[in-house]
Amino acid sequence: MAKKMFASDNNSGIHPAVLLAIDEANSGHTAAYGDDAWTAQAEQTFKAQFGPDSSVLFVFNGTGANVIALKAAMRSYHAVICTEGAHIHMDEGGAAEGHIGGKLLTSPSIDGKLTVDDIGQHLSHIGNQQRSQPKAVSISQCTELGTVYSLDEIRAITSFAHTHGLYVHMDGARISNAAASLGCTLKEMTADAGVDILSFGGTKNGLMIGEAVVCFNEELQHDLKYIRKQSMQLGSKMRFIAAQFNRLLTDGLWLQNARQANRMAALLAEGLRHIPEIRFVQPVESNALFISLPPESLARLRQQYDFAVWNQEEHTIRLVTSFDTDEADVERFLETAKNACSNR
Numbered sequence: 001m002a003k004k005m006f007a008s009d010n011n012s013g014i015h016p017a018v019l020l021a022i023d024e025a026n027s028g029h030t031a032a033y034g035d036d037a038w039t040a041q042a043e044q045t046f047k048a049q050f051g052p053d054s055s056v057l058f059v060f061n062g063t064g065a066n067v068i069a070l071k072a073a074m075r076s077y078h079a080v081i082c083t084e085g086a087h088i089h090m091d092e093g094g095a096a097e098g099h100i101g102g103k104l105l106t107s108p109s110i111d112g113k114l115t116v117d118d119i120g121q122h123l124s125h126i127g128n129q130q131r132s133q134p135k136a137v138s139i140s141q142c143t144e145l146g147t148v149y150s151l152d153e154i155r156a157i158t159s160f161a162h163t164h165g166l167y168v169h170m171d172g173a174r175i176s177n178a179a180a181s182l183g184c185t186l187k188e189m190t191a192d193a194g195v196d197i198l199s200f201g202g203t204k205n206g207l208m209i210g211e212a213v214v215c216f217n218e219e220l221q222h223d224l225k226y227i228r229k230q231s232m233q234l235g236s237k238m239r240f241i242a243a244q245f246n247r248l249l250t251d252g253l254w255l256q257n258a259r260q261a262n263r264m265a266a267l268l269a270e271g272l273r274h275i276p277e278i279r280f281v282q283p284v285e286s287n288a289l290f291i292s293l294p295p296e297s298l299a300r301l302r303q304q305y306d307f308a309v310w311n312q313e314e315h316t317i318r319l320v321t322s323f324d325t326d327e328a329d330v331e332r333f334l335e336t337a338k339n340a341c342s343n344r
């Protein structure tokens, strides 16, 4: 178990309160496909977080949420602008290209963030019938490198995108960690900042299974439910996804979980900074750490812990904390890292 502790927040289990909520929903028969009391409640719970003009659809996974959100915003002759390292580009098996048929226009990014300049560089062929037409921008909050866009950075992107007729999608697989990091509400980071459509992450923050597509733009709302069905993301036993979200978004559990993960990342970072062989390659702003260490230390650490090697040449690895990471887990890792670096 400990070996997988810092490899990914996907490796964590289910928050006990969420598991209990699933159990509590498990009685009797109810209407399927979202026509049930749990889903109705969850829709209201999301409106309370994101504002009365938002709408929500529940889905199984983050890739599905991203595909549905982008499919609402673009047609097959359109393009979406994102970073080279975006999950939709690197880690979704071409799902966006396969299901939408559109093109991904990517920009290199050192810190995982897209800038207004990056977007601008993809706009020179608007109106050219030979080229895929940019129609959407997709940013990840938190980014794939654990960094967090400030509210000003998000607003700058949405305002520029809208000026050029582009919708803005936010891949919020870890949006709760971003909100915990910025100390803002979910609404301030999305609806109020001009985001058109959001993939809201649940699975990495304590759910068993479940993500949501939250829409803030009426133009994109109408077809979403049909797109979800065609994208094979309409769950028949919807009440069990909804029940999990009801619990996650009640009494601030979503924030409590995200804060715990972020706090443990900060604690881990503090300890690792005392190990001279370790170099941080990204600022630690959420629940992911990117560090570089000598190859022989990396190999020794790997005997005890699994983690993603992010950059083979630079010996950069990614460590991720979760809602259930605690101080003892961090201490154990630090001890192992110290030993691995001092060859003991």
Ligand SMILES: Cc1ncc(COP(=O)(O)O)c(C=O)c1O
Pocket (backbone or CB within 6 Å): 010, 061, 062, 063, 064, 087, 088, 140, 143, 144, 171, 173, 174, 203
């Ligand atoms: C940034 C980001 N987006 C989306 C996802 C969701 O992917 P999945 O389809 O595995 O739920 C992940 C999962 O790791 C992610 O890191």
